[in-house]
Amino acid sequence: MTGLSHFDGQGHAHMVDVSDKDITARVAVAEGHIKMARETFDIIAEGRAKKGDVLAVARLAGIMAAKKTPDLIPLCHPLPITKVAVELTLDPDLPGVQIQATVKTTGQTGVEMEALTAASVTALTVYDMTKAVDKAMEIGGIRVLLKDGGKSGRYEAQ
Numbered sequence: 001m002t003g004l005s006h007f008d009g010q011g012h013a014h015m016v017d018v019s020d021k022d023i024t025a026r027v028a029v030a031e032g033h034i035k036m037a038r039e040t041f042d043i044i045a046e047g048r049a050k051k052g053d054v055l056a057v058a059r060l061a062g063i064m065a066a067k068k069t070p071d072l073i074p075l076c077h078p079l080p081i082t083k084v085a086v087e088l089t090l091d092p093d094l095p096g097v098q099i100q101a102t103v104k105t106t107g108q109t110g111v112e113m114e115a116l117t118a119a120s121v122t123a124l125t126v127y128d129m130t131k132a133v134d135k136a137m138e139i140g141g142i143r144v145l146l147k148d149g150g151k152s153g154r155y156e157a158q
Helices: 038-045 054-072 112-130
Strands: 024-035 081-091 096-107 138-148
Touching: 024 112, 038 081, 038 112, 054 081, 054 096, 054 112, 081 112, 096 112, 112 138
Parallel strands: none
Antiparallel strands: 024 096, 024 138, 081 096
């Protein structure tokens, strides 16, 4: 299991020991999208969803999800998150919503999982709030755009 840090020498899953790592400023940005029918897009854009303001609720859900990541992903470290920002952009060309989540911390390990979780749960919340009119929505494109800080340095998606 060489190269996979969440497995020990015997191949057993374990939480990585980060106690010897330096405390540094870290940031991660993740993105995703949810594609939908034009009618659903119009309902969101015009604020006509029966459950309320879809984008505002989805933004809050994404922020909350980032903070709950260690409860969802078994080997994630609980981190002192210093910032979570979730941006939702209506994209008529999809049609749908583009999502970008940014998470920051000062700690001994990165926040990529928190950013990915925020983007994912944001998309799931958009789905939940509008599924009554469009069960065929498609969530996709969930990926890390940027990771910076720590020993491994900076990563930017191409």
